[in-house]
Amino acid sequence: MNRNVTLLWNGLIPENPIFRLALSLCPAVAVTTSVKNGLYLGIAVIFVQVLSSCTVSIFKSLIHPRIRIPAYVIVIALWVSVIDMVLSAYDPHTYEKIELFIKLIVVFAIIISRLELFASKEPLVPSFFDGLGMGIGFTFGLCLVSAIREFFGLGQIFGQDIVDLKFLVMILPAGGFFVIGFVMATFNWIEYKITGKIPASGGGH
Amino acid sequence: MNICRFAMKAAWVFLLLLVIASPVIAETAGSGAFKKDKEIEISFGIPVDESWAKNTNNFSVFEKPDPDIKVAVESVELDSRRVTAVLKFKESLNLSSEYVVEAKDVSSEGKVLGSREFFVKKGQFQILFGLLLAAMLIENFVFTKYLGLCIFFGVSQKKETAVGMGITFTLVMVLSAIISWALYTYVLRALHLDFLKIIVFIGTVAIFVQAVDTILRKVNPYLFKKLGVYLVLITTNCIILAVPLLNADRNYGAFESLIFGLGAGVGFAIAMFLMASVREKLELARVPATFKGLPIAFVVTGLFALAFLGFSGLSIF
Amino acid sequence: MKEIIKITISLTAICVAAALILGAVFAKTEDVRKKNQEKIKEETIQGLLGFGHGKKAPEDLKIFPVQRYVVSEPKATLLGYLVPLKDKGYALVTVDLAGKPLKAIPLKADAAKIADAGTRDAAVKEALPKDAKATYADTVYVANLGDKRLGYVVPGVTQGFKTFVNLMVSLNPDFTVTGIEITKSEEDPGLGDEIKRDYFKNQFKGKTLEILKTLKVVKEPLPTDYLVALDPSKSKATQDQIGQISEKHLKDDIYALTGATISSRAVTNGVKETVRKFVYRFGILADVMKQENVQAAF
Incomplete structure (x- = not known):
């Protein structure tokens, strides 16, 4: 049980997919104009990550090592298509705002890298928690960026007016880049204060 | 240096393709053209009678989807040879839609020749060029659509790698856009299997990349050594999947899909090159320790994105 | 060689399994998706x-859809309107x-056949x-309250700043605009996307056919008192006050959104065109139905 908690925590902060691993950055800029969109996409990613991790973990002995990458891609595409269809059917209002990005979850590097690095070697339960942790970490990253952008850009949180603030650049694409840059730097700074070392930040893909 | 030579060759091939394709494209443009937003020019090919042409009742003009709603013609002017006529309108025309001009009982040298129809729309070539420009600059995938960022940040440290990646990506992008278009139009839509499009598109890209990898390895080991590394990375670039999806969503035709893919590829290459140029300089700059690496790259990209905002609304035709 | 066969078989198996699962999910969700889309459309129209x-x-609000077809015969082009009749027929x-x-x-x-695009096209053919x-x-859409005409809801499309903007305009029986809604657009968030905001959309409210004919877009700041009336959720103005202010600004042109003049102009032209075409066509349709003695349900 202890290990599972560690796996969850690991995805949330120490190996946060967005700020630490610098993976799957596209949606972090694109959909984070409002917390609602960020949360929504994050939940979709959690589902895809957990379901794919579990599928790969269960069937890992049947997947020939030479075709493992195409096999992973098909598994991810399968679950993305399922989520895509379910969301478009049951919540068309929110879906239409982030439609393209739901479909693009297929190419989010974070998912396939977790399958390759973790789920293909470990049993079902740890794979589940690893997938869940990464998914939650991703959602957390999206929510943080979108909360900052929505607050400063529109003066709202969750679509509710808080203050009369309109700093338009935050809502524009440029704002997304600025916010992620600064949040990443803040993460580095915190780690520097705790460990006394500047981490060699990301750049992975 | 060899990469540059290869880039030149690739550019020539594209140019050649465009030149070959342009007559085919131009032919569909029809026999009339917009002059200004309130004028249409049509050419009869033979001299027509002035008294006939001056009568605005002989012309009926409407937008193609609304054949029952006529646009009032204010006046008609003939050129000195009486071959081309310019129709003037009171209201400005909607240049993005197609108009039909019906000329009733065309009369030439006193003889009535029967009615003729002219189709007027923005030239296909102009539309395609507009699309290319849009995909490259106005809707630049990296700076305004925020796609392909993983590769963008990962490979833009050096100018040389950025150029290599840009070229490889553009080639793969164009070809896979065409293949995906064909698959979507002739297989998926024909059989009502739209819901399989995500799996099919990503499968196409993966297989295609694998094929290029194998062929290049055998045919041109030198080029493979230069570009092989990037090939593998391409499958994780969102743009490669986003372009076929957008093509399908917007119902683009074959030429439009090709041009959209080309624009996306070139736009990505431009973004990579710009970014790499800045990052090479950044290496020498004194950046605060916590901002070193990715954080400052993000801030720079934000500045680029702001600059690219200036392209929006740009239209040449 | 044996390995290649093994790999091929397992890859094929994965693909087939994935396709089967997707097919099953599609069959389950497609109906719900269609139903929900219908519901959204209905909500927009009612709104x-x-x-x-x-x-x-x-209860007695009845909305009758009237579909328009362009019919091309070998000799001529004509228009066909699909009108619901009093005796439940079409x-x-x-x-x-x-x-x-x-x-x-x-x-x-019957109604079910008309509601689905595929079977409707077949019936018309x-x-x-x-x-x-x-x-x-x-x-x-023609809306009746009991036997009284309540108004019309008309769809339109216009070329926006980036892609097409789909909109819907509601009119009262005198063809005065009572509201507009943007149903689909891809304008820039924070700039052109503001066309979806109440303070922009409400500017069209109350514009009569006469005003619409000469309606323009002006690049002037929105008067502060007008804003109060346009966005009632943000102020505490009473209905009377809102009515008074709206009355005062009724003949104003449309105030362009800051930084999005092209989007504002696109929507304004779209509304003008949509209303103009509808009024022309509906007038003809009403005359024709009278002449041909068609007992329409509305």
């Missing part, structure tokens, strides 16, 4: 007519391009001569 947002639509009323009535053809179809081709153009 434009002044219902929704806590105000429930009355008729295809054809009109030539100059607005002269041709005929009213009864259709063999069946009613027409063999060599004619019918293409669906658009649907307008």
Whole structure:
């Protein structure tokens, strides 16, 4: 049980997919104009990550090592298509705002890298928690960026007016880049204060 | 240096393709053209009678989807040879839609020749060029659509790698856009299997990349050594999947899909090159320790994105 | 060699399994998706007519869709309107391009058949001569409250700043605009996307046919008192005050959104065109139905 908690925590902060691993950055800029969109996409990613991790973990002995990458891609595409269809059917209002990005979850590097690095070697339960942790970490990253952008850009949180603030650049694409840059730097700074070392930040893909 | 030579060759091939394709494209443009937003020019090919042409009742003009709603013609002017006529309108025309001009009982040298129809729309070539420009600059995938960022940040440290990646990506992008278009139009839509499009598109890209990898390895080991590394990375670039999806969503035709893919590829290459140029300089700059690496790259990209905002609304035709 | 066969088989198996699962999910969700889309459309229409947002639509509110087809026959092009009849049937009323009535053809179809695009197209094709081709153009909605005409909801499309902007306009029986709604657009968030905001959309409220004819977009700041009336959720103004302010600004042009003049102009032109075409066509349709003695349900 202890290990599972560690796996969850690991995805949330120490190996946060967005700020630490610098993976799957596209949606972090694109959909984070409002917390609602960020949360929504994050939940979709959690589902895809957990379901794919579990599928790969269960069937890992049947997947020939030479075709493992195409096999992973098909598994991810399968679950993305399922989520895509379910969301478009049951919540068309929110879906239409982030439609393209739901479909693009297929190419989010974070998912396939977790399958390759973790789920293909470990049993079902740890794979589940690893997938869940990464998914939650991703959602957390999206929510943080979108909360900052929505607050400063529109003066709202969750679509509710808080203050009369309109700093338009935050809502524009440029704002997304600025916010992620600064949040990443803040993460580095915190780690520097705790460990006394500047981490060699990301750049992975 | 060899990469540059290869880039030149690739550019020539594209140019050649465009030149070959342009007559085919131009032919569909029809026999009339917009002059200004309130004028249409049509050419009869033979001299027509002035008294006939001056009568605005002989012309009926409407937008193609609304054949029952006529646009009032204010006046008609003939050129000195009486071959081309310019129709003037009171209201400005909607240049993005197609108009039909019906000329009733065309009369030439006193003889009535029967009615003729002219189709007027923005030239296909102009539309395609507009699309290319849009995909490259106005809707630049990296700076305004925020796609392909993983590769963008990962490979833009050096100018040389950025150029290599840009070229490889553009080639793969164009070809896979065409293949995906064909698959979507002739297989998926024909059989009502739209819901399989995500799996099919990503499968196409993966297989295609694998094929290029194998062929290049055998045919041109030198080029493979230069570009092989990037090939593998391409499958994780969102743009490669986003372009076929957008093509399908917007119902683009074959030429439009090709041009959209080309624009996306070139736009990505431009973004990579710009970014790499800045990052090479950044290496020498004194950046605060916590901002070193990715954080400052993000801030720079934000500045680029702001600059690219200036392209929006740009239209040449 | 043996390994290749093994790999091929396992890859094929994965693909087939994935396709089967997807097929099953598709079959389950497609109906729900269609139903939900219908519901959204219905909500939009009711919202434009002044219902929704806590105000429930009355029982006797009836909305009748009228589909328009462009019929190309070998010799001529004509328009066909699919009109619901009093006796629950449907008729295809054809009109030539100059607005002269041709005929009213009864259709063999029921409400369910008309609601689905595929079966509707087939029914229309069946009613027409063999060599004619019918293409669906658009649907307008006629709303009645009991036997009284409440208004119309008309769809339109216009070229926006980036892609097309789809909109819907609601009109009262005198063809005065009572509201607009943006149903689909891809304008820039924070700039052109503001066309979806109440303070922009409400500027069209109350514009009569006369005003619409000369309506322009002006690049002037929105007067502060007008804003109070346009966005009532943000102020504490009473209905009377809002009415007074709106009355005062009724003849104003549309105030362009800051930094999004092109989007504002696109929507304004779209509304003008949509209303102009609808008024022209509906006038003809009403005349034709009278002449041909078609007993429409609305």
